[in-house]
Amino acid sequence: MVQLKPIRMEEAARYLGYGTTKPDEVILSLMKECEAPLLQACHPAYSYGIFDVERAGEELVLLRDCALQLPGADIARHLEGCEKAVILAATLGANVDRLLRKLQVSSMPKALLTDAMAGAAIEQICDDIQEEIRQQMPLYRQTWRFSPGYGDLPLSLQETVLSVVEAGKRIGLSVTKGSMLSPAKSVTAIIGLQNMEQISGALHLNVPEEAAGCGTPGGCASCRFGASCGLSAVKKEKQGEV
Numbered sequence: 024m025v026q027l028k029p030i031r032m033e034e035a036a037r038y039l040g041y042g043t044t045k046p047d048e049v050i051l052s053l054m055k056e057c058e059a060p061l062l063q064a065c066h067p068a069y070s071y072g073i074f075d076v077e078r079a080g081e082e083l084v085l086l087r088d089c090a091l092q093l094p095g096a097d098i099a100r101h102l103e104g105c106e107k108a109v110i111l112a113a114t115l116g117a118n119v120d121r122l123l124r125k126l127q128v129s130s131m132p133k134a135l136l137t138d139a140m141a142g143a144a145i146e147q148i149c150d151d152i153q154e155e156i157r158q159q160m161p162l163y164r165q166t167w168r169f170s171p172g173y174g175d176l177p178l179s180l181q182e183t184v185l186s187v188v189e190a191g192k193r194i195g196l197s198v199t200k201g202s203m204l205s206p207a208k209s210v211t212a213i214i215g216l217q218n219m220e221q222i223s224g225a226l227h228l229n230v231p232e233e234a235a236g237c238g239t240p241g242g243c244a245s246c247r248f249g250a251s252c253g254l255s256a257v258k259k260e261k262q263g264e265v
Contacts, residue, residue, distance in 0.1 A: 025151040027067050027115075030058055030140050034147070038139035050136070057137045065141075066116035067148045068194035071156075072187060073216070076108050086110075091187045097174030098213065101166055105215030109156060111168070112190040113148050114209035115141060123207075141208045149210055162220045168212035171202075176213075178202045184211045 032054055036046050046054070074086035084093040084102050091110065093102075102108055119141050126134035153165055172178035181198045190196040190211075197205050204211065 025067060025069065025148055025155060027062060027065050027144060027148060030061070030144050031147060032140075032143075034143035035136070035140040038142045039136070053132065054136050054140065057133050057140060060122060061119070061137050061140055061144070064116070064118040064122040065144060066118060067113070067144075068116065068196075069111065069113035069148065069152055070188040070190050070193040070196075071109050071111040071152065073107055073109050073156075076102055076105050076215075078102075084108075089187055091180070091183050093176065093180070093213065095175035095177070098169060098176045101169045101213070102215045104217050105166065106218040106221070107163070107216040109165075109212075109214040109216060110184060110187050111149070111152060111212045111214060112185055112188050112194065112196055112209070113145065113152060113211075114194055114196045114204075114206050115145050115148070116208075117195065117206045119208045120206045145208050145210055149212065153214065156214075156216075160216065162218065163216040164219055166215035166217075168210070168214055170210065170212045181211060 032051065033045075035054065036044075039046070045051075072089070074089045077085040077087050078099070081099055082094060082096045084099055086093070086108060089110070093099075123134055123138055123141070126137055149168060153168075157163075157165065169176065171180040171184060179202050181202045181204065185191060185196055185198060195206075196209055199205055
């Protein structure tokens with residue numbers, strides 16, 4: 024079960040627009056002051072389903088035994104080479120929305136900082152969910168999270184995404200008429216799963232190191248799966264490196 028850890032302040036600072044610059048001590052102190060009330064308000068919950076991918080053209084992806092259809096060239100490219108796809112919904116809960124509304128009345132600086140920290144918190148939850156999936160399915164490597172509204176994937180799919188994973192019943196997540204998620208600090212995403220055992224055959228433990236065990240041209244640096252790839256971890260374990 025995923026639980027919220029201390030919030031990554033560097034990620035929250037990025038949401039505030041700091042980029043690679045570190046906030047000054049005054050801002051960092053105020054962020055630390057905001058952290059405890061936010062963690063107390065957070066009640067993370069999530070629901071996901073894993074479906075077989077069935078491609079039906081360059082601009083449409085169908086998921087077997089699933090009512091959700093994914094239109095658009097961008098999502099088709101995102102799931103290229105993927106055997107399965109995860110449909111994910113996650114939320115920090117309604118109490119975070121209430122906390123933000125209270126802070127907007129009492130202290131706008133704290134409201135802005137807490138909002139950024141909540142954004143970092145829901146991303147941490149999603150990262151941990153992906154790690155949970157990786158541990159369950161170590162021979163699959165994952166794409167990054169692709170959400171409705173990205174590229175040419177319609178935001179209007181939100182309601183169907185929630186329905187597919189029963190997010191309303193399971194985690195109290197709904198969608199507004201404008202296709203926005205409620206509670207606001209929530210995420211829906213599609214994650215591709217590529218079967219590396221099929222591609223690399225017996226993991227190809229004798230391939231050059233720069234190929235990261237799968238033969239991807241250019242190795243890990245050019246791979247769209249990035250740090251979410253579980254194959255290299257399995258390879259190291261088999262070679263006795265971990």
